[in-house]
Amino acid sequence: MSSSVAVAGASGYAGGELLRLLSTHPEFEVRTVTAHSSVGRRLGELHPNLHTLGDLVLQETSAETLAGHDLVFVALPHGHSGPLTDMLPDDVVVVDAGADHRLINENDWHRFYGGDWHGAWAYGLPELPRQESKQREWLREATRIAAPGCNVSAVSIALAPAVAAGLVETDDLVSVLSVGTSGAGRALRPGMLASEIMGSANAYKVGGTHRHIPEIVQDLRWAASGRGETSTADIRISFTPVLVPMSRGILATSTARLAVGATEDDLREAYAAAYGGERFIQVCEPGRFPATAEVLGSNLASIGLAVDHDARRLVAVSALDNLVKGTAGAAIQSANIALGLDEGAGLPIEGVAP
Ligand SMILES: NC(=O)C1=CN([C@@H]2O[C@H](COP(=O)(O)OP(=O)(O)OC[C@H]3O[C@@H](n4cnc5c(N)ncnc54)[C@H](OP(=O)(O)O)[C@@H]3O)[C@@H](O)[C@H]2O)C=CC1
Ligand SMILES: CC(=O)N[C@@H](CCC(=O)OP(=O)(O)O)C(=O)O
Numbered sequence: 001m002s003s004s005v006a007v008a009g010a011s012g013y014a015g016g017e018l019l020r021l022l023s024t025h026p027e028f029e030v031r032t033v034t035a036h037s038s039v040g041r042r043l044g045e046l047h048p049n050l051h052t053l054g055d056l057v058l059q060e061t062s063a064e065t066l067a068g069h070d071l072v073f074v075a076l077p078h079g080h081s082g083p084l085t086d087m088l089p090d091d092v093v094v095v096d097a098g099a100d101h102r103l104i105n106e107n108d109w110h111r112f113y114g115g116d117w118h119g120a121w122a123y124g125l126p127e128l129p130r131q132e133s134k135q136r137e138w139l140r141e142a143t144r145i146a147a148p149g150c151n152v153s154a155v156s157i158a159l160a161p162a163v164a165a166g167l168v169e170t171d172d173l174v175s176v177l178s179v180g181t182s183g184a185g186r187a188l189r190p191g192m193l194a195s196e197i198m199g200s201a202n203a204y205k206v207g208g209t210h211r212h213i214p215e216i217v218q219d220l221r222w223a224a225s226g227r228g229e230t231s232t233a234d235i236r237i238s239f240t241p242v243l244v245p246m247s248r249g250i251l252a253t254s255t256a257r258l259a260v261g262a263t264e265d266d267l268r269e270a271y272a273a274a275y276g277g278e279r280f281i282q283v284c285e286p287g288r289f290p291a292t293a294e295v296l297g298s299n300l301a302s303i304g305l306a307v308d309h310d311a312r313r314l315v316a317v318s319a320l321d322n323l324v325k326g327t328a329g330a331a332i333q334s335a336n337i338a339l340g341l342d343e344g345a346g347l348p349i350e351g352v353a354p
Helices: 013-022 083-085 105-112 131-139 149-162 214-228 264-275 324-338
Strands: 002-009 028-035 071-074 092-094 144-146 168-179 235-241 250-258 282-285 301-308 315-318
Touching: 002 013, 002 264, 013 028, 013 071, 013 105, 028 264, 071 083, 071 324, 083 092, 092 324, 105 214, 131 214, 131 324, 144 324, 149 168, 149 214, 149 235, 149 264, 149 301, 149 315, 149 324, 168 214, 214 235, 264 282, 264 301
Parallel strands: 002 028, 002 071, 071 092, 092 144, 168 235, 282 301
Antiparallel strands: 168 250, 250 315, 301 315
16 A cells, blocks of 8 residues: 655655656655645646646645644744644654754754754655665665755765775765755745846855854764764865756865875775775766766766876765755655665656756
8 A cells, every 4th residue: 555645845846856756756645735925826826747646625724734644744944843743643654854954963053054953853864874774774764854955965975885885985985065055945045046147157155154064064074983083084075066057966175185005996996896896976987077967867876086196185076966966866765764665666757857
């Protein structure tokens, strides 16, 4: 029998992408969709691409409308999931696409988000290389899961194997990302009008201020835990996102100083060991680097590696679709693991093109 599903924040971009993927999931049946200002409207008015679910009507987002389902996906602005999900029964599997339950350190929450902290949940990046495969163990039979930030997944996936294998210096990491506009959500914001975005590229949250930084540090500390350095690894990353005129996609260029003696062969071996068995992470052959267009609509993250010998740095270029592997795909992948299903159920690998 299929699991009954509710999606909170169904009128937004993350909610819409969850619904697109859930509509073909073999084990899940979407019964309830909720929103805020769009309550009472047909889903099809907000997401005309959702043909089979279009007649569902958006209900109020409350514990009452979400209770009574086997599985609840939450895609609300940060700060809204914590108080709401506290009221849901323990046996309902809840997967949060937002940030409320990602950070294990309460101080990080207060510094980068603010408001009440509602505690960390199992973290939905199954492929993160970590001591004794703890990521998937954490997700198996979890009833509360926090899906990672989209920029975070792009950077953590790209750097974690090198960090886990001790092949780079962790106190000198640099990531510059080209990010699509859908990452900012659907609400109208200053600077997000098409006429202001088209034909321009704009850096934002420059200088160590982006709220995804503590999450990347957390991930890479977990990666370093393979070397027994869980709490002591000195992870320092300079992180700069650049908004570019595309609706979906993230292209992250991450670099790190090589550890003494580390070679390109060592790095390729480490990435092959970390991701060789992963169906949703692809490491490109030498000399090839991914483009965002290759992963749009797909749950795949693709990584190209090079060593800059003069600079003595690893260069890892990663691409993913912020709404699929960066949000909805990761959320569904984690729910599949928690419910004991095939991890890839309902998740496309083939992308859309052009
Ligand atoms: N967009 C992306 O690429 C990614 C998004 N996420 C996370 O997913 C979550 C949703 O993001 P996204 O879909 O982009 O945002 P959107 O702005 O597109 O959607 C927000 C959703 O939340 C609802 N909402 C807004 N205000 C409230 C409120 N006060 N109470 C209850 N519901 C409210 C909106 O309802 P209505 O429209 O009816 O007002 C809408 O359904 C965020 O936490 C975001 O950080 C994570 C990774 C990537
Ligand atoms: C273009 C743009 O603004 N992108 C967003 C993506 C963040 C996101 O959606 O992730 P969270 O779940 O952590 O909020 C940003 O860089 O903040």
